[in-house]
């Protein structure tokens with residue numbers, strides 16, 4: 148029997164509507180870096196934002212600046228707070244996401260959010276979307292209490308523990324290979340937010356957007 152759901156955030160329930168390269172370019176110009184070009188800065192920041200272990204935007208920027216042999220400005224914390232706000236303002240719910248979460252809440256389906264990324268960025272996005280209250284547990288890889296990224300089993304294990312369900316009773320919904328393969332390897336079921344072709348390749352059902360998920364959950368999983 149299927150009893151619970153885990154959701155990815157980026158590309159599944161929501162997406163950054165801005166241009167992330169322009170976002171990084173803005174940070175680059177604010178940091179007034181010396182002798183460093185934008186593409187190298189963007190590459191290093193992207194790498195730092197996908198690191199394992201405890202992670203915040205500020206921490207990623209500090210590490211990137213150290214790697215680029217640049218001095219971190221004294222007001223980096225404040226600059227980061229402004230940047231977080233700007234990021235969250237441009238995160239948009241995917242079509243049908245709010246209605247889907249509301250429907251599942253009415254049906255008392257326990258839900259977890261399982262997201263890779265810096266804890267402050269993901270939490271700011273979740274707050275801006277107003278989705279936080281739908282989830283019994285929120286697991287962000289950058290949270291020091293989580294510290295592990297999908298597809299690692301530990302993050303899925305924390306989700307099932309938080310939901311008080313067995314992996315086999317739980318469906319992971321996500322748009323990446325890490326979401327699907329990680330969940331399946333841990334013994335969960337999975338639904339891809341993506342194309343039918345990719346779903347078939349991964350051996351799981353797929354939907355294009357959250358608005359289509361309700362019917363599939365009902366027919367296939369009885370949720």
Ligand SMILES: [Mg+2]
Pocket residue numbers: 155156157158159321322323
């Ligand atoms: Mg995703």
